Amino acid sequence: MAEYIIKNGFVFDPVQGIKGDKSDVAIKDGKIVKDVSKSAKVIDAQGKTVMAGAVEIHAHIAGPKVNLGRIYRPEDKLFTCTATKGIERTGSGNSIPSTFKTGYEYAKMGYTTAMEAAMPPLFSRHVHEEIRDTPIIDEGAFPVFGNNWFVMEYLKNHEIENTAAYIAWLLRATKGYAVKVVNPGGTEAWGWGLNCLSIHDPVPYFDITPAEIVKGLIEANEYLGLPHSMHIHPNNLGNPGSYQTTLDTLQLAEGIQPKNKFGREQVMHITHMQFHSYGGENWGNFESKATEIMDYVNSHKNLTMDTGNVTLDETTTMTADGPFEHHLTGLNHLKWANCDVELETAAGIVPYIYSPDIKVCAIQWSIGLELALLAKDPMRCFITTDHPNAGPFTRYPRVFKWLMSKKARDERLTTFKNADKVIGASTLANLDREITLYELAQMTRAGPAKSLGLTSICGGLKPGMDADIAVYDFNPEKPLADPEMIETAFSKAAYVFKSGVQVVTHGDIVNIGNKRTLWVDAKVPDNPQVMRDIKEKFLKYYSITQANYESLGHHFVPNPYALEVDATQV
């Protein structure tokens, strides 16, 4: 494989503590190395910013609900199709881009790893077929466990070992990466037309509470020592006053210590926190509770989170939180799709317009930025848009601009239609902090990689790590004449390397790289009871056989990369 040396760039690497020093990064055989031979190809990064490839910790980019969104929103493709260009295939869609466009757009922004945040286990084959067709970026998928019948039956009796054995089996069967929880218990309750809006609302029939599900899954996750922690979308998403439910959920992790060999320090990752930081009793007195939420997160080291920034676009909301989507269609009266996934989960989809002229949308925008700006430890707070729920992932450069430039966000904040009310509903106007490039590298590279247990592989530029590198046309030593320069630079990277292959040159795709599917292979002691339960559920309840359930072989996972854990000696 070719050798490269990226010369004279301003390097930002939290893994090694490099804060903008002018130095070289060498690549050999797909890895970052200390030195290369004189024949190495030189990439001139003079006056440019060099970072590791960015890591997406939470986005909805592959699988049945993403595809249903594509099918039922032809208007999302209107005027957003891209023609064939060089090696790039055609693409379509804005908030729900086609698989190829998804891979290209991430790569162009310097992202080299992304996690599909909610895989319905029953449809893992569909998820993997789409992942396979998303070029360049390494991807993993989080199967959802929070409303799973096995999990609820085991955890009702606090059977952690059985839950862990089931998780290990399901991760292997679906080639999954982590334990995802969406509205624990609530989505199952939705099958009865109900919901769980607090962590103590009992789930119908199963007679278990969200609190018991969450705590049990954290324990099972740590019993196995998985690379990532339990990853949760808490109950009561998106409602005024939801912050209280969020704080209750966060407290469930109190006192639990991480146990893993990957360097991960958290036991709970809370996703799209913006949707869970709402105060007020109704949409009239709706306000931010970001301060209360961040006070808690800042003082609890066993938590990580991502923001879920609203980007003020027309987008498509999609979540395994079925009851929430029904609630949302009742608010905006736009079309609604709903799907139940037998024994496991559900999903709903509703288009949504985050209009700058609507007070609530502008406050939501404020909250997302506030969360990131109030984070004391950028290694534990990551930037996402919960793509496509709060906005398309292609808007990351714009979010970076708002976070890195007070001028840019004040311009937006003071020109909202209801600016006075919006400013009064959050502390954003009083926050002077501007995220630095080093902090940005923490929030988009080193931080998410560490939270995912990928520290030895990606998110940094230390020799031995994969050569996932992004070079941006951004000179940190030059005074910033116009904040737009941030958005422009991060939208189209000058150069991107993925595992040592140059995939982007001056914002164009030049190679589709060597895309891998990341999954976690967890070994557990033989557990005949769980194996019998699985067999029985397939015979009694599932509409397909066990043999047709698993994602196996080259067709579904052509280039797998398994992270191994061994829980047989626990």
Next chain:
Amino acid sequence: MATVTITMKNPPALYLEAEYICPDEFAGKTVAQIAELHVYEGNTKSTLGKYFEVSGDAGATAEDTKIVVRGDVKKVKYIGMKMSAGEIVVEGSTDLYAGAWMTGGRMLVKGDIQAFAATAMKGGELIIEGNAGNYLGAAYRGDWRGMSGGRILVKGNAGSDVGMYMTGGEMVINGNVDVHLATHAEGGKIIVKGNAPSKVAGQMVEGEVIIFGTIDVMMPGFKYVDDVDLEIEGITAKFAHYVGDTGERHKKRKGQMVYGHLYQKI
């Protein structure tokens, strides 16, 4: 106003996608530059000049530019798409999406027009001397935002799904329409001088539909209110007044429930 005349001299074998036949695109360009504008024949990118002879002069702005389209353009789509000002006269008939997403200006088609004309139109005027196809002034596939402003006049008949998801503007059809008129409408006004077979204004929540002729089957969600005298397009007559669609959600304005209004000439 300066006039550019484009005349079909080399008809395409496949359908031609010609969204650049629009005053906004022609304005400020020379005849040679206009001939270089892109079109697609099937999936092959080509130029306007390959099919059309271009003559005359374009104005400096769209407002000062008139386009006259001559010859057989029955296989040309997207004429006048997104036009914001100026004028287009099509001397014959044309294909899909004529005047779609137009925001201003005036477009006259002397022959017939096919489906999806004036899709999501926001302003301006579209006059069709012949017949119009399906989905006139409707929303794009999947979208919930149809025609929201401007004026459409069809001197002949129009097809089905006319004014679907219409939210504003006015449409006059001198002839008959097919089924599904004003489905899901949330505003605007549609006047049909002829007949409408059935499924008129289903799921309509706001706006007006006025039918001079017959309605074969009335939607069950419409409720008769009273008889009213109206002056429509210079004609004064008595109309039966219905409100609906009562099967739908309706908003309240100033304490009053807002309904779609359907008037049928008695």
